[in-house]
Each structure stands twice: as C-alpha cells, then as structure tokens.
Amino acid sequence: MTRILWDVDTQVDFVHPKGKLYVDGAEKVAPAMARLVAAARSAGLVHVASADDHELTDPEISEDPDYDFTWPPHCLRGTPGAEKIPETKQRDPLPLSYVPFPAALLRRLVEGRSEIIILKKQFDPFTNPNAEALLEALDPGEVVLFGVATDICADATVRALLRRGRRIRFVEDASRGVDEARVAACTAAWRDRGVELTTVEAVVASLG
Helix, strand or coil, X not given: CCEEEEEECCEHHHHCCCCCCCCCCHHHHHHHHHHHHHHHHHHCCEEEEEEECECCCCCCECCCCCCCCCECCCCECCCHHHCECCCCCCCCCEEECCCCCCHHXXXXXHCCCCEEEEEECCCCHHHCCCHHHHHHHHCCCEEEEEEXXXXXXXXXXXXXXXXXXXXXXEEEEEEECCCHHXXXXXXXXXXXXXXXXXXXXXXXXXXX
16 A cells, blocks of 8 residues: 655744744644654655745735634745744655646656645645645555644645545644644544544554
C-alpha cells in the first residue's frame, strides 16, 4: 500500500508563539512533527505540505476580522511568518501554485519527487487547481495527516480527502487545534467516517 505524509500548514505564523496567528501550544508538538517528518523521509514516503500563501488583497484577510471567515494578516507571501518551521521544512520541494498544469504534465513533474508543497489561499487545499491532479497522480492507499489547526485547516483537508474516498490516519500528538470543544467535535465526526486517530509512536513503528 502506498502511503503519503500530508502536512497541514506547519508555518511560523501558526506554530511560533510570536506568529501572527499563533495556535496555542503548537510549538510544543514541533518535536513530534520533526520526528514524524524524519521517519517518513527515511521510509521514502512522499511528503505533501499545504501552506497558506496570502496577500493583503485576499478575501480572507481583514483588519477587522470575524475569526470565522476573515482573519488578521498572516502567512503573507515572502514574509518569515509564511515559512515552514525548521522541524518540517522541506529540502527541495516542488511548489504548486495557482496556474493549473495539464494532468499529464503534473504526473511527469511529480514523478520521483519526495517533497511537494501546495500553496493555497483558503482552508481547503483543493482550492488550488493542481491539488486534484496531484492526488490522482500519487494515488495513495493511505494519507498520514498532521498539522495545524486541527479544527480549521486540518478539518477542511480531512473532509476534502474523505470526499475523494481516501483512507486517512490523523496523528493527534503532532497536531494542535484552536478550540478544544471544536477539536473534539471534528475528530468525532472524522472517526464516524472511518478516519483512524493515531500517534507519532504508532506511525513510526508502522514505518519501521
């Protein structure tokens, strides 16, 4: 069975305590994230990462945010806050931006690549026009998913992958959410739809 590692938005603005949209406690799971990425790299798994890539003109960005549909400026393109944290930073990623590639070309581009980054402006990574073709090209039997925030962008990613019939293992101790009650509701809904909740230790053991 082909597995891939899917890393949701492990960027400085979300994980670092001084980040623009810090997820409380996210830095505490950075060592677990690092262990997961290192184990996946050693096992030869493709590491897919999504990353917010905002500009001040994006509809999501507001100086008067409601924290449901609009948010303060964060992960602005070219700023330190948009960078991935050192623990999950990819060495030589293939970046997929918003200009759609023909599916055949995308398959050739990803062939043999172990690191891919999906740039996005919304919660759901499949709003990037290349994400669908990427998933089809990789065609994983299982997606091992982690990141931030559990109840926002990870939730959108899990739901998007479930709609596409993918099997998912969510690594709880390499993830952090914003609201505990919402995290509990999300993970319960995922479990009802067949998502397996797991730990870094269990994933590392399964890759060995």
